[in-house]
Amino acid sequence: MIEDCVKIKLNPVITEIVSRFGRDTVEALETIRLFKEQKVHLIFDQENFDTFKDDGELILSIYESVSHADNESRGRNIQIGHRH
Structure with a gap:
């Protein structure tokens, strides 16, 4: 998808939520750059963040970090549930 966006210039790319954009904060920020x-x-729909209007890698990295931590926590809870 990333190659298609860059080669074909798909515009805009709309993502529902930051956590669905990348596996981790570093990967997401590299792709955003x-x-x-x-x-x-x-455009990140849920966070109401537009990379053309908003210039805030710090804000995006916070969104991504929180989402990543939430996903890890959810995964651990699922594993605990399977064990019980």
Whole structure:
């Protein structure tokens, strides 16, 4: 998908939530930077964040970090549930 966005210039790319955009904070920020360099417009719907209007890697990294921690916690809870 990333290659298609860059090559074909799919604009805008709309993602429902930051946590669905990347596996971890570093990967998400690297992809966001690539999209910005290539002028690919990225919108995170739930967070109401638009990379063309909002310039805040710090805010995005916080969103991503919180989402990542939430996903890990949910995964641990599921594993505990399976064991019981």
